[in-house]
Amino acid sequence: MPGLLLDTLHGSRGDAVPMWLMRQAGRYLPEYRALRADKGGFLQLVYDTEAAAEVTLQPIRRFGFDGAILFSDILIVPYAMGQDLAFLAGEGPHLSPRLADAALESLQAVPERLTPIYATVARVSAALGPETTLLGFAGSPWTVATYMVNGEGSKDHHAARAMAYRDPSAFGAIIDAIAAVTVEYLVGQIDAGAEAVQLFDSWAGSLAPDAFERWVIAPNARIAAAVKSRCPGVPVIGFPKGAGAKLAAYARETGVDAVGVDETIDPVWAARELPAGMPVQGNLDPLLLEAGGPALDRRAHAILEAFAGRPHVFNLGHGIGQHTPIAHVEQLIATVRAWKG
Numbered sequence: 001m002p003g004l005l006l007d008t009l010h011g012s013r014g015d016a017v018p019m020w021l022m023r024q025a026g027r028y029l030p031e032y033r034a035l036r037a038d039k040g041g042f043l044q045l046v047y048d049t050e051a052a053a054e055v056t057l058q059p060i061r062r063f064g065f066d067g068a069i070l071f072s073d074i075l076i077v078p079y080a081m082g083q084d085l086a087f088l089a090g091e092g093p094h095l096s097p098r099l100a101d102a103a104l105e106s107l108q109a110v111p112e113r114l115t116p117i118y119a120t121v122a123r124v125s126a127a128l129g130p131e132t133t134l135l136g137f138a139g140s141p142w143t144v145a146t147y148m149v150n151g152e153g154s155k156d157h158h159a160a161r162a163m164a165y166r167d168p169s170a171f172g173a174i175i176d177a178i179a180a181v182t183v184e185y186l187v188g189q190i191d192a193g194a195e196a197v198q199l200f201d202s203w204a205g206s207l208a209p210d211a212f213e214r215w216v217i218a219p220n221a222r223i224a225a226a227v228k229s230r231c232p233g234v235p236v237i238g239f240p241k242g243a244g245a246k247l248a249a250y251a252r253e254t255g256v257d258a259v260g261v262d263e264t265i266d267p268v269w270a271a272r273e274l275p276a277g278m279p280v281q282g283n284l285d286p287l288l289l290e291a292g293g294p295a296l297d298r299r300a301h302a303i304l305e306a307f308a309g310r311p312h313v314f315n316l317g318h319g320i321g322q323h324t325p326i327a328h329v330e331q332l333i334a335t336v337r338a339w340k341g
Contacts, residue, residue, distance in 0.1 A: 001129040002130070002133070002195075003066055003130060003132055003133045004016055005016040005018035005020065005066040005067045005132075005133040005196075005313060006133040006195055006196060006235070008279055008312070008313055009237065009257060009279055009311075009313070010235060010256050011257075011277060011279060011311055013220075013310065013311045013312070014313060015340055015341060016084075017077060017304060017312055017313070017314050017336055017339065017341070018026065018067065018133075018314070018339075019065060019066055019067075019313065019314035019315065019333070020065040020066055020067035020068070020069060020135070020313070020315060021059075021078070021315060021316050021320050021329070021335050022315060022316055022319040022320065023068070023319030023320045023324075024059040024061050024063075024065060024069065024078040024320060025055045025056050025058055025068075025069065025071045026055075026319075026320065026322065027121040027192045027322035028320060028321065028322050028323065028324045028325075028326070028329075029059065029062070029326070029334050031058050031062075032055055032058055032264050035051060035054060035055060035334070036183030037226075041087060042073070042087040043073075043085065043087055044087070045175075046071065046072050046076070046117075046202035047116050049119040049120045049123060049254060050123070051245050051288075052070075052071045052072065052116075052120040053071075053120050053123040053124045054116075055071040055265075056068055056071040056124045057063075057111065057124060057127055057128075058067070058068055060128070060161070061328075063325075063329060063330070063333055064333075064335060065132070065137050066131070066132060066133060066185070066313075067132065067133045067196075067313075068124060068128060068133070068134050068135065069130055069135040069136075069137060069198070069287070070117070070120065070121055070124070070134070070135065070189065070194070070287075071120070072117055072120070072137070073093075073198055074137075074138065074139025074144060074202075074262065075093050075095065075103075075139070075147060076113065076114065076117060076185075077138060077144055077181050077182055077185060077283060078144060078147065078148045078178075079110070079113050079256075080110055080111055080113040080114050080181060080185070081107055081110075081111065081148075081177065081178070081181055082107030082108045082109050082110055082233050083096060083097070083148060083300065084096045084097075089274060092150075092153050093153065093192075094150065094151060094152050095147055095148055095151050095152070096151055097151075098148070098149065098150060098151030098159075098268040099148050099149045099163075100150060100151070100159045100163065100172060100304075102118055103288060104170070104174055104177060104273055105175055106110070107183075108148045111184075113269070113332050114184075114185055114188060115258075116254055117188075118189065118191070118192040119188070121134070121189050121192035121193050121194055123190065124172050124191070124193070125193025125194075127215065128313060130319050131225060133195050133196060134193055134194050134195050134196075135194065135195070135196050135197065135198055136186060136190065136194030136196070136197040136198075137189075137197060137198040137199070137200060138182045138185050138186055138197070138199060138200070139182075139200050139201070139202070140182075140199045140200060140201035140204070140216065140219070140220055140223075140240070141175045141179045141182065141215070141219040141220070141223075142175070142201055142203065142204060142207070142215045142216050142219070142236075143200065143201050143202045143203045143204070144158075144176060144178050144182075145160050145171070145174050145175055145215075146159075146203050146206075146210060146271070147158040148178070148339065149163055149171075149174070151322065152336035156206060156260055157203055157206045158310060161207070161211070164211065164304070164321060165292050168214075169262045171215075171231075175215060175219050178219075179219045179222055179223055180181060180198075182189040182223055183222075183223055183226040183227060183230075184222070186227050187227060187230050187231060188240075188255060188278050190227075190231045190234050191231075193236075196234060196235040196236070196237065197218070197227065197232065197234065197236055197237070198236075198237040198239060198260070199217050199220055199223065199224075199236065199238050199239065199256070200236070200237060200241075200269055201220070201238070201240040201243075202239075202241050202318070202335075203215055203241070204216045204240035204242055204243050204246075204250075204263050205240075205241060205242015205243060205244065205274070205288070206239055206242070209246060212246050213249070216243075216250065216326050217249065217253050219252055220238055220240075220250075220254045220256070221253060221255055222289055223236075224238070224254055224256050225255055228255070235257040235258060235279075236255075236256045236257050237256060237257065237258045237259070237260060237281060238251075238254050238256035238259050238260065239252060239260030239281070240260075240265070241260075241262045241317075241318060242262060243262075243265075244264065244265065247261065247265060247270065247273075247274070248273045248274060250274055251275055251278060256338075257278075257279065257282055258278065258279035258311075258313070259278060259279075259280055259281070260281045260282055260315070261281065261283040261317070261326045262282065262283060262317040262318060263281030263282070263283050263284065263286070263316070263317025263318065264317070265283060265311070265317075266306075267282070267283075267285035267307055268303070268304035268306045270279055270282075270283070270306075270307075271306050271307055271309060271331055274310075276310070277310060277311070278310065278311075279310065279311035279312065279313065280310060280312055280313070281312075281313040281314075281315045282303070282313075282314075282315050282316070282317055283303060283316070283317045284296075284299060284300060284303060284314075284315070284316050284317060284332070285299070285316070285317055285323075286316045286317065286318055286319065286324070287321065288322055288326045289316065289320065289321075289324055289329065289332060290321050290327055291326065291328075292325065292327070292328035292331060294330060296332060296335070297335050298333070300314075300332060300335045300336060300339075301335070301339065304336065304339045304341065305341075308334055308341040314336045319320065
């Protein structure tokens with residue numbers, strides 16, 4: 001029997017609300033910090049299949065979440081496309097050569113860089129019980145492109161946005177290439193045991209409406225259609241962070257099965273404006289989880305009540321912060337588990 005989370009992503013709604021948290025496998029957990037210290041750098045940890053599977057399972061053992069999400073990174077796709085990837089202490093990820101300076105055609109694809117990720121998925125799948133849904137993921141083309149073009153993260157994604165305006169043909173080729181690899185990557189994860197997949201578009205909010213249609217909605221629609229064609233019945237969750245009012249168009253036009261809602265969106269508005277019956281995921285502010293206290297319970301109840309009329313997966317509006325106290329996560333779990341819609 002499928003678990004509560006998978007049932008909800010398929011459109012069922014019952015008395016209980018499933019939950020998992022973005023970045024639930026990570027630095028706020030002492031067991032993760034101990035393993036990271038033992039294994040070394042982040043990329044080494046991702047590519048150590050046994051260790052990556054262990055990290056994926058740690059929050060399931062501790063908290064009993066309804067979903068386990070693969071421990072990996074969205075930049076594995078450009079790494080497989082031929083960019084060099086390094087995570088530098090205190091600086092974050094660096095990709096080279098940056099596509100603001102080099103042609104896409106200069107990259108030499110290394111598809112075998114995806115193989116260890118599939119092995120991690122298979123290892124986790126074998127370890128999970130049927131009540132826990134295994135989620136795979138990838139970055140959406142726009143967000144991944146911002147890193148590929150600039151070579152690193154940026155506040156306003158200037159390099160990618162400028163390239164998209166200045167040379168939309170060249171930028172479109174980058175988007176298309178990312179989308180093609182992403183389809184193969186998600187299908188590979190599903191073949192290895194992922195029961196649902198999420199597309200993270202963390203920087204979707206930096207785009208104007210027409211650019212959002214072209215660089216977020218259109219490529220995500222192609223990816224969702226291709227994955228659903230090759231893997232019928234596997235839910236696709238789309239998460240365009242910062243989309244604001246454009247979220248409704250994203251939900252209608254991309255063909256995703258469920259949509260993630262970030263903390264800046266009023267859940268009452270989302271419940272009213274998103275397609276009827278579409279499962280939603282979200283949308284507690286990660287900083288409120290870090291703060292804890294009575295305000296955490298009040299906001300969790302408000303979110304649960306707002307989405308009570310449709311399938312709802314309780315989650316954060318983005319990833320859990322590294323300084324979040326475990327007691328606050330336990331408080332949130334107790335609140336969600338006790339709620340009766």
